[in-house]
Amino acid sequence: MTYEEFKEKVGSVILTGEGNCPVTPVVQMLQGKWKLQILYELCIKCPMRFGELKKVLKPITNTALTNALKDLETDELVQRIQYNEMPLRVEYSLTEKGRDLLPVFYAISQWGMKYIP
Amino acid sequence: MTYEEFKEKVGSVILTGEGNCPVTPVVQMLQGKWKLQILYELCIKCPMRFGELKKVLKPITNTALTNALKDLETDELVQRIQYNEMPLRVEYSLTEKGRDLLPVFYAISQWGMKYIP
DNA sequence: TTTTGCAGTATATTTTTTGATACCAGGTAT
DNA sequence: ATACCTGGTATCAAAAAATATACTGCAAAA
Numbered sequence: 001m002t003y004e005e006f007k008e009k010v011g012s013v014i015l016t017g018e019g020n021c022p023v024t025p026v027v028q029m030l031q032g033k034w035k036l037q038i039l040y041e042l043c044i045k046c047p048m049r050f051g052e053l054k055k056v057l058k059p060i061t062n063t064a065l066t067n068a069l070k071d072l073e074t075d076e077l078v079q080r081i082q083y084n085e086m087p088l089r090v091e092y093s094l095t096e097k098g099r100d101l102l103p104v105f106y107a108i109s110q111w112g113m114k115y116i117p
Numbered sequence: 118m119t120y121e122e123f124k125e126k127v128g129s130v131i132l133t134g135e136g137n138c139p140v141t142p143v144v145q146m147l148q149g150k151w152k153l154q155i156l157y158e159l160c161i162k163c164p165m166r167f168g169e170l171k172k173v174l175k176p177i178t179n180t181a182l183t184n185a186l187k188d189l190e191t192d193e194l195v196q197r198i199q200y201n202e203m204p205l206r207v208e209y210s211l212t213e214k215g216r217d218l219l220p221v222f223y224a225i226s227q228w229g230m231k232y233i234p
Numbered sequence: 235t236t237t238t239g240c241a242g243t244a245t246a247t248t249t250t251t252t253g254a255t256a257c258c259a260g261g262t263a264t
Numbered sequence: 265a266t267a268c269c270t271g272g273t274a275t276c277a278a279a280a281a282a283t284a285t286a287c288t289g290c291a292a293a294a
Contacts, residue, residue, distance in 0.1 A: 001219040001220055006223060022229030027154060063282080087239050088291095090241060097232060112143045114217065181252065184251095203261045
């Protein structure tokens with residue numbers, strides 16, 4: 001993709017910094033050491049249980065995972081469903097809003113496959 | 118994009134966490150409050166001078182901008198060229214590696230235009 | 235009856251980021 | 265002689281993020 005194609009595709013909305021920017025708020029929403037990694041795991045396998053996420057994201061701590069998941073829930077990217085069985089089962093899955101991030105992860109993975117040795 | 122399309126496109130390389138993942142290292146490289154915003158500005162206008170970046174990214178501080186630019190230079194996403202005129206002129210531009218992030222920003226902007234009010 | 239598994243909480247502490255302030259060097263304009 | 269411009273650096277304090285450790289409640293299994 002060239003600069004020209006980029007500007008043409010993104011269109012007239014490239015008003016950075018002024019509250020109309022379609023990138024800055026997204027970037028801010030996804031900030032935090034674990035958020036993107038959690039979302040990516042959920043792109044690959046969905047739903048996932050708390051303990052399952054903890055395993056694939058090791059060495060994440062309970063606290064970090066809980067906090068990140070709460071933020072993602074608040075932003076409506078992830079949905080939490082609790083089944084009151086014993087032992088307790090809680091499943092996390094992407095919402096539609098979260099699933100719409102798939103193209104972002106696809107673009108990142110393409111870049112990674114080109115540049116990460 | 119569906120989960121199935123995603124997995125098919127990303128292919129067999131979805132080995133998260135184990136050092137072969139094409140996403141995790143990229144995500145880590147782009148972490149930091151200003152990095153993605155700087156790169157995005159350079160997607161829109163390239164090259165840009167130090168003071169120019171400072172203006173569009175206001176309220177960024179000298180320290181923050183300098184540090185972020187250094188990291189981006191280290192990762193070879195951004196190139197720094199100094200012209201020894203007076204007053205001094207320094208221009209920052211995307212490298213080819215950095216330009217290859219355009220599709221990532223395009224995907225983010227698409228998402229942002231759908232979900233950011 | 236003690237232990238185990240799940241999904242967390244609570245609290246405190248450490249580490250990392252961020253920010254504010256002042257300063258520098260070289261040349262030009264006043 | 266003084267002030268100003270650009271593109272920073274240096275130093276320290278403050279705020280935010282991340283981590284460590286211990287603990288909870290519930291039920292079933294040993």
